[in-house]
Every structure is written in structure tokens, then in C-alpha cells.
Amino acid sequence: MIFWRQMNFEGRAGLILLAILVLMALLAPLLAPGDPLAITGEPMLRPFTSGTHMLGTDRLGRDVLAGLLHGTRTTLLVAFSSAAVALIAGSIVGTLAGFLGGIADTVLMRITEAFQTVPGFLLALASISVTGPSVATLIFAISLGNWTQAARVTRAEVLSLRERDFVAAARTLGMRPLEIAFREILPNAFGPTASLAAISVAAAILIEAALSFLGFGDPNRVTWGSMIAEGRAVLRAAPYLSIVPGLALVITVLGIHLIGRGLSRTERLQP
Amino acid sequence: MPPFVSFFLRRLLGALPVLIVVLVGSFLLLEAASGDAVDSYVARSGAMDAEQMAQLRQEWGLDQGPLHRFRAYASALAQGDLGWSTAFERPVGSVIAERLPVTLLLMGIATALAFFLGSLLGVLAGARPGSFRDRFLSITSLALYAVPGFWLGLVLIVIFAVDLRWLPIGGIETVASGKSGLARIGDIAAHLVLPVASLAMVYMALYLRLMRDRMGEIWRDPFVRALEARGLSRRRIVWRHVARNAVLPVVTMLGLQAAAMLGGSVVVESVFAIPGFGRLAAEAVARRDTPLLLGVILCSAVTVIIANLLVDLAYGKLDPRVRAGR
DSSP states (O other): OHHHHHSOHHHHHHHHHHHHHHHHHHHHHHHSOSOTTSOOSOTTOOTTSOSSOTTOBOTTOOBHHHHHHHHHHHHHHHHHHHHHHHHHHHHHHHHHHHHHOHHHHHHHHHHHHHHHHSOHHHHHHHHHHHHOSOHHHHHHHHHHTTSHHHHHHHHHHHHHHTTSHHHHHHHHTTOOHHHIIIIIIHHHHHHHHHTTHHHHHHHHHHHHHHHHHTTOSOTTSOOHHHHHHHHHTTTTTOTHHHHHHHHHHHHHHHHHHHHHHHHHHHTTTOO | OOHHHHHHHHHHHHTHHHHHHHHHHHHHHHHTOSSOHHHHHHHHHOOOOHHHHHHHHHHTTTTSOHHHHHHHHHHHHHTTOOOEETTTTEEHHHHHHHHHHHHHHHHHHHHHHHHHHHHHHHHHHHTSTTSHHHHHHHHHHHHHHTSOHHHHHHHHIIIIIIISOOSOSSSSSOTTOOOOTHHHHHHHHHHHHHHHHHHHHHHHHHHHHHHHHHHHHHHTSHHHHHHHHTTOOHHHIIIIIIIHHHHHHHHHHHHHHHHHHHHHHHHHHHHTTOOSHHHHHHHHHHTTOHHHHHHHHHHHHHHHHHHHHHHHHHHHHHOHHHHHTO
């Protein structure tokens, strides 16, 4: 566990939070078997009043704890996948722009700029309106507004690497340009880009929550955002129905930020 | 022509290629949608036979090919015409013009508040790195930075509108209150308190952290030693020298966050039922109004570009080195 030992207190706290969340996601089918969207009890049970519904039920009689546990799966799945897609796509664009230079660079950076000018949330909304909501389309929609920073950072790194001796050596060996770009330069330029991972995951969690809060999430899956929206209808009578899943969101995002800070302190990812 | 006007015009011209990419990109994206405005219109309004549908398609220009429609859209756009909103049955331009001021007001106040409070608290934290005050503010801002604005809005509604009844629960002003002048301004201000707070909180935390971290770096700079050696008071060093240098990245961040804040206003306006530009975006998607959505995307791009321009102008005021190179 070199990783753990190099982390400071903040980073470790974040790792513990994330580990708990991953456990919740993995054990959700065991701890709360069955469909979390199924009606399992009396509606609007208060938390801690019933033995079978620890955190109570919502206005339709669905178990809040089951929703919370299964919601962890959706949140983590969508957030980590879309951050990965965004970082990979961004570093490919950045590598191409930085390595090819000239017109290709100008065009790619104009496109990047255009994506930065339109709010990421709006892009995600527009994309969902075209594709319809499902886990796969959500991952794509969220990464649309999330890849630009990775592209910029990778490009800057590639520009500083491409005149180095090892690139010249690769060229003398007769490697093709694209081979050099992706087999030699990209792996060396990826470090600073990877340090964006925490920010990307946190942003993806918040966008996914906001989308499903507005009703543009996957209708067949329970998410924290949709639980908050569901609780909003009875905000006066049962505010905890909205507050509890929101707290889960805050804790998750906080954990990710803590890990990000732990990583940037140790600078493991920044050679 | 005064220099800042020519600077402004040059920058707007420079942004034109980016706007064209936005236009083409969003047109292509929305082109991929299955079902068109007529389908959604029929789904909403009920029965309509195939002939009527074909007629409506012709009326809205949907019977033409995509290239033809793009050319028609672009040439209308060049004359300032954003097309026809099928959901509102009015020109897109007039719908947006009606909605945009509310959102600009909301964002303007939220940005100003986040910037002043955030950098002020950042100075308090960064004045003595490692002190109790610094640790307390750092931890608080880290927690606040993780709070989704729309959820914060709901919590604030529960506390201040439902329980305490201090502030209105939503909307932008009391409906048919007959208020005018100062009373109306006061009414709107009361309606804006909670939405501004839920939009600004995250950015306040962000600017606090940025300011604090940057100040921590500047303290290690030799020029601070020199100032201390010259016998300047600590207060003067903190405010006139360290804070002034540390505020520059915060100002840069203001521009970078303009797009994110505009996106955040979509959800916050939905929570507080504010008839603004952000909510218009969600309505356009929900009602499958493609021309409106296209108009919203273009207008938000223009808004973000202008916001960045203003930030650059402010930056030049704060940092003489930039002005010289302009």
C-alpha cells in the first residue's frame, strides 16, 4: 500500500469515504434485495420508526435506504465512466493538436474553445434531448462538457515533450508519426492530465444529479438526484426525503475532492 | 476610437470562428434527434391527420433537407433572426430577450457576492497560513464546495421559507402585487436572496480556496521578505501586496466559471420557479423545441464570451503588465 502511505490525512479520509461508497454500491443487491423502485411499504414512514424501513419510505411507499444504496451504483458508475471517457477523449484531442500542430492544431483548439463556451450542463441537456436518457447516453452527455480541460493540459504537455531526444530517437527508429504520438508522447504527457481526474469525477457527479433532478435521468434507475426531486413534492411535510439523498451527494463529492487534494499533495501523478 | 472600444471589437471578431463552430456543432447535434417539432406539437395538442402534419412541416420549413435548412437558419441569423419557437409560438429572439435579464441579474449578483466574500475570506485565511482561522475556513470551504446548488436551494427553502417564513418560496416577484418603484425592487430583492445564495455558495468556496492557496505561495516569495525588511506593517503587506497579487488568478477564474454558473442557473431557476433563461433551456428540452434550444445554446455562448471579455478588461486594470502588452 505505497499509495496509502504517501497520502496525507485528507487523502486518507477521502479514500475511506470512497471505499464505503464502493462497498455500498457492491452490496446494494444484498442489503436491499429486489427492485428499489418497487413499493414495499406504507407511504411516508418517518425514519427510524419502522424495523423494516430504517430510513422510512417516500410518498409512494418506496424504501429510502434501498434507493440510497442502489443510487450509489448509478452515481459511481456514471461519474467514473464519464470522467474516464472525458479524460481519454481529451488527451487524444490534446495529443493530436500538440503533435500535429499547424492547421490541425488551430481547428482542434477552436473546437475545444467552442465546447468551453457553451455551459457543460446545457450540452448535456441538449445531448440527452437527442439520444434519450439511459446510462450510456448519460455517460456520453456528461463527458461532452468535461473533456476540454484535459485536452488543453495534454496539448501543453505534448508541446513541451515533442522536441525531446526520445522523440527524435523514435523518429530515427522509423516509427510512424501517429505511433510516436500515441505510444511515446501520450503516455509521458498523461500525468498532469490524470491529476484532473478528481475534478472531473466530482463535476460528473454533480451534473448527473442535476440532470436526474430535472427529470432527464434514466427513468429505470433510482438516482440520488431523482430521489431529491421526488421528495421535493412533499418538501413541507417530509423535508428529510430530499435532504438525505442530498447529504449522500455532498459526502461523495467531498470524498472525491479530499482524494484529489491528497493526490496533488503527494504529487505522485505529477512527475 | 478609444483603445478599449477597438479592443472590444477586435476580441468579438476573434470570437466569431468559435461561435461558428458552436452553431454548426449544435445544429448537427440537434439534427440527429428522432422526431421533429411537428411530432412533439402533435403529441401535445392531440389529434392531427397526416395532411395537416405535412402542411405544418412545410410551414416550419421541416420538409427541406438539413443543408438547405442550415443555410436558411444561418442567413436568418446573420440578420438577427433566431427563428420561431414552436413551444411558445413566438419568435425565439423575443422569448430569450424576455428571459435573459432575470438570469443576468441573478448571475451578476451571485458572481459579485461570491467574488467579494470569497476573496475577503480568502485573505483572512491566507493572512496567516496554518493558523486556526485558516484551518477552519479551509475545511468549511472544502465542505461547501461539495454542495450541489439545487439541493442547497431546497434546504434554504425548508429553513427560510417554510419554517421561518422570512422569505418567499419562489418566483421572481409577488404575482399581481400592484407594487411599483422601490417597493417592487424590494420585493424582487427578497425573492432573489435564496436563489443567489444557492448559486453563489459553491463559487464563494472556490474563490476562497484559490485566494488562500495563492497567498500561501506568495508568502514564500522573496519580495515579501524585502517588504518586511523595509519595515512595512503586516497589515499593509497582507492587503496591498500579497492579497493584490493573489487576486489575479481569482479574476481569471471568474471568466472560466461564467459558463459553469450559467449551467448552474438552469437547475437553480427550476428549484425557485424563476422565469429566467436557465429554466428556458430545460423547458426547450422538455417540450422538444429545437429552434429554441439552438437559440439558447448560441445566446449562452455569446454571454460567456462577453463575460470573459469583461474579465479581461478588469484584469488589465488590476495588472499593469497585461495592459502594456495589449
